[in-house]
Amino acid sequence: DAKTTQPTSMDCAEGRAANLPCNHSTISGNEYVYWYRQIHSQGPQYIIHGLKNNETNEMASLIITEDRKSSTLILPHATLRDTAVYYCIVRARLDGLTFGKGTHLIIQP
Amino acid sequence: DTGVSQDPRHKITKRGQNVTFRCDPISEHNRLYWYRQTLGQGPEFLTYFQNEAQLEKSRLLSDRFSAERPKGSFSTLEIQRTEQGDSAMYLCASSLVVGGATYEQYFGPGTRLTVT
Numbered sequence: 001d002a003k004t005t006q007p008t009s010m011d012c013a014e015g016r017a018a019n020l021p022c023n024h025s026t027i028s029g030n031e032y033v034y035w036y037r038q039i040h041s042q043g044p045q046y047i048i049h050g051l052k053n054n055e056t057n058e059m060a061s062l063i064i065t066e067d068r069k070s071s072t073l074i075l076p077h078a079t080l081r082d083t084a085v086y087y088c089i090v091r092a093r094l095d096g097l098t099f100g101k102g103t104h105l106i107i108q109p
Numbered sequence: 110d111t112g113v114s115q116d117p118r119h120k121i122t123k124r125g126q127n128v129t130f131r132c133d134p135i136s137e138h139n140r141l142y143w144y145r146q147t148l149g150q151g152p153e154f155l156t157y158f159q160n161e162a163q164l165e166k167s168r169l170l171s172d173r174f175s176a177e178r179p180k181g182s183f184s185t186l187e188i189q190r191t192e193q194g195d196s197a198m199y200l201c202a203s204s205l206v207v208g209g210a211t212y213e214q215y216f217g218p219g220t221r222l223t224v225t
Contacts, residue, residue, distance in 0.1 A: 034213075043113075043200050043216030044152060087151055095165055096142060097214065099151030 004088045009104040018075040020103050022088030025069040031092045033064060035073045036099070037084040044087065044099070047073065083107045111135060113217035115201050121223045122191055129187045130220045134203030141184050142214060143176055144200040145169065152200055158184060159206070191224045198222075 005023040012018040024033065035047040048055055048062045050071075055062045061074040075082055087102040114133045122128050134141045139160050144152035155174070156166045160181040170176075173191075178184040188195055198221050202214040 038151075043202070043219050044214075046213035046215065049213065085151075095140075095157055096144075096154030096167065097152075098154065101149075101151055 006103045018078040020073040034089040039084040115217040132201030138203035140204045142202040146198040
């Protein structure tokens with residue numbers, strides 16, 4: 001599996017868009033980019049995933065660069081409840097996921 | 110609530126004792142996963158089942174750990190002769206996989222194990 005690199009922590013003001021970057025320069029052609037988040041004391045929660053096209057759902061948007069070596073998760077209007085650790089995962093198959101340390105996103109009031 | 114459930118939510122045990130955790134996945138999901146998470150780290154994959162077959166085991170799953178999913182529904186994870194290093198949150202997740210199509214994993218709330 002491709003290794004991912006994420007910033008350790010980020011701050012964002014409530015109501016603003018939160019943009020979380022992820023580098024995955026060794027990604028293979030058949031590997032998907034997944035994003036999960038984990039709110040304190042809860043299990044991880046799926047957010048979104050994509051292969052090469054940009055994706056959007058009710059929670060977030062995923063922007064994948066044309067060379068697929070990096071991606072950005074966008075939370076369009078961050079709220080305090082979005083404070084969590086966000087994990088970027090690159091995986092070819094949906095079996096065991098490899099979580100890194102993720103990005104601790106803190107939404108400031 | 111039709112999400113993934115885990116029991117117990119918390120377990121305190123003495124070193125050397127055996128413990129067993131249970132996971133009930135979302136009913137129509139055919140895959141079930143176990144992960145372990147220690148403080149400050151992301152979850153680490155342990156093993157997964159497709160229906161009742163255990164298809165992959167991580168090298169983290171030592172001989173003291175055993176997992177079962179006898180009827181392809183709920184699963185149990187047993188740790189024998191617990192050690193203090195086993196203290197962690199044990200997470201269960203389930204997913205539906207059809208024809209190789211990728212679907213997300215849904216996680217339960219976890220069982221927090223403390224070995225004293």
